[in-house]
Amino acid sequence: MSKPMRAVVIGAGVGGLSAAIRLAAKGCAVTVLEQLPNAGGKLNLLEDRGFRFDTGPSLVTLPWVFEDLFAAAGEKLSDHLELIRLEPICRYVYPDGTGFDASADLPTMMANLETFSSGAGEDFNAFFGHAARAWRGSRQPFLESAISSPLDFVKNGVPWADIGALLPFPTLHGLAARFFDDSRMQQFVGRYATYTGSSPYRAPATLSTVLYSEYAYGAWYVKGGLYRIATALEGIARKLGVQFEFGATATKIQLEDTTAPIMPDRKQQAVEAVTLTDGRRFPADVVICNADAATLYADLLPKHLDERSKRLEPSISGFVMMLGVAGETSGLEHHNIFFSHDYKKEFVQIFDELRPATDPTIYVCISSKSDPSQAPPAHENWFVLVNAPPTGGTDWGKEAEPYAARILELLAHRGYDIRSKVVTQHLMTPSDLETRYKTFRGGIYGTSSNSVSAAFLRPKNRSSRVEGLYLASGSAHPGGGLPLVMLSGKLAAEAAIKDWKP
Numbered sequence: 001m002s003k004p005m006r007a008v009v010i011g012a013g014v015g016g017l018s019a020a021i022r023l024a025a026k027g028c029a030v031t032v033l034e035q036l037p038n039a040g041g042k043l044n045l046l047e048d049r050g051f052r053f054d055t056g057p058s059l060v061t062l063p064w065v066f067e068d069l070f071a072a073a074g075e076k077l078s079d080h081l082e083l084i085r086l087e088p089i090c091r092y093v094y095p096d097g098t099g100f101d102a103s104a105d106l107p108t109m110m111a112n113l114e115t116f117s118s119g120a121g122e123d124f125n126a127f128f129g130h131a132a133r134a135w136r137g138s139r140q141p142f143l144e145s146a147i148s149s150p151l152d153f154v155k156n157g158v159p160w161a162d163i164g165a166l167l168p169f170p171t172l173h174g175l176a177a178r179f180f181d182d183s184r185m186q187q188f189v190g191r192y193a194t195y196t197g198s199s200p201y202r203a204p205a206t207l208s209t210v211l212y213s214e215y216a217y218g219a220w221y222v223k224g225g226l227y228r229i230a231t232a233l234e235g236i237a238r239k240l241g242v243q244f245e246f247g248a249t250a251t252k253i254q255l256e257d258t259t260a261p262i263m264p265d266r267k268q269q270a271v272e273a274v275t276l277t278d279g280r281r282f283p284a285d286v287v288i289c290n291a292d293a294a295t296l297y298a299d300l301l302p303k304h305l306d307e308r309s310k311r312l313e314p315s316i317s318g319f320v321m322m323l324g325v326a327g328e329t330s331g332l333e334h335h336n337i338f339f340s341h342d343y344k345k346e347f348v349q350i351f352d353e354l355r356p357a358t359d360p361t362i363y364v365c366i367s368s369k370s371d372p373s374q375a376p377p378a379h380e381n382w383f384v385l386v387n388a389p390p391t392g393g394t395d396w397g398k399e400a401e402p403y404a405a406r407i408l409e410l411l412a413h414r415g416y417d418i419r420s421k422v423v424t425q426h427l428m429t430p431s432d433l434e435t436r437y438k439t440f441r442g443g444i445y446g447t448s449s450n451s452v453s454a455a456f457l458r459p460k461n462r463s464s465r466v467e468g469l470y471l472a473s474g475s476a477h478p479g480g481g482l483p484l485v486m487l488s489g490k491l492a493a494e495a496a497i498k499d500w501k502p
């Protein structure tokens, strides 16, 4: 590059860090502006009395995406992070007391399922084959490309057999019902819709790819806690010369009039600078927005430039309890799921009635089971997460404490009464997520995939209205979750470099 491109990245979440690293590795002068005092965004850390809690993500999937990002910076992931493959992936427990351990080893998974429910092992094998075709058809053309329409799958030469597996009808739950007679197995498959912030009863069958990616590539933990990913990425970015400004809230992306390259008589606008609440101004050739697309269009740009689809629904949110617990609990693994009695009702309450589920599915992650550094001796760090509605229907200021008590009561009914053993408790509600990260209605994953078209309506990585503006976040293509957000940063950085004319 003759003249280095000046890139300003708004947000030091994983999407912003991913884009910043890739741009800096190509010689760009990159500044990251982050309103919080540290990097990571939703990938964050809470420490209290010897307990360490990853406050957001607890599970790493698709580790090759992480390796690819380190490689783009000329680094090896294993020099910075120790990834531990978890086996079993997760212990699933049903209200009737039955359950199974999910394994990424197919013969073990089939054997475990066969013991759990006659025929379920073979059914899983068949389902996994279907999901593999859907994955093969979508990985390159969807996850790793700036897709804009379903026709792109055909243009990218995806074989018809794989396109068949990608068809969005029925819903993920409907697809599960085709493969599994046992309603408990349907609940298990449907759970993977929540990885994209969606309901299994509305999200397309294409999300079988989410299950496939976990079982084909494994479930991973980072020794020392997942927050290490954020510190490692920040360190690599700094090494490449990226400048960080923390406590720096962007208030406006300043625009200048420019001539559209294809239609010279048409004026369009291009980014010029980013201004902060404290009045500072950062000139920019390129702006990468890692802040939620909703924040971008509501706060940082004039309203008429809003490119979001009105049909997009916010992703599911989460109600989180971080509990320091005395003693060591037997019968639980690193990841555990306690399924609700009525899964459909749970999602109706969350998405249609916008209220916390009365009998939610409860996820319990105890990373100290694999990594004793996460809790004091003879104690455990319980990260309890339940699906929660986007903000707008619940006064969490009033509801948080009673809801936390309700969840502990439900766990007690399942045989895990820790109420007298909790030595420290921190709660994080959908309202906290919304305020802390400026995220659209507290959504964990940006927008939901609760419709067939959601994947194509999600904001693109390159703005079509503003020259030099790119989006790298869970609210942009290809969606939420750590690996997808890293890919979002990659697509945004690649587009910016391709478009750059010094």
Ligand SMILES: Cc1cc2nc3c(=O)[nH]c(=O)nc-3n(C[C@H](O)[C@H](O)[C@H](O)COP(=O)(O)OP(=O)(O)OC[C@H]3O[C@@H](n4cnc5c(N)ncnc54)[C@H](O)[C@@H]3O)c2cc1C
Binding pocket: 010, 011, 012, 013, 014, 015, 016, 033, 034, 035, 036, 040, 041, 042, 043, 055, 056, 057, 058, 059, 060, 061, 248, 249, 250, 251, 290, 291, 292, 295, 318, 320, 385, 433, 436, 437, 438, 439, 444, 445, 472, 473, 474, 475, 480, 481, 482, 483, 485
């Ligand atoms: C409870 C929970 C559990 C999760 N579990 C998992 C999991 O197990 N596995 C997984 O892969 N994913 C999980 N996720 C999802 C994952 O955390 C997100 O998809 C991902 O971290 C989002 O990254 P991002 O870069 O898009 O956005 P964010 O992390 O939200 O980063 C955006 C950044 O922009 C900053 N910002 C916003 N506005 C401004 C402004 N005006 N000026 C300056 N800075 C600004 C914010 O402060 C923030 O730091 C979970 C999330 C949560 C909350």
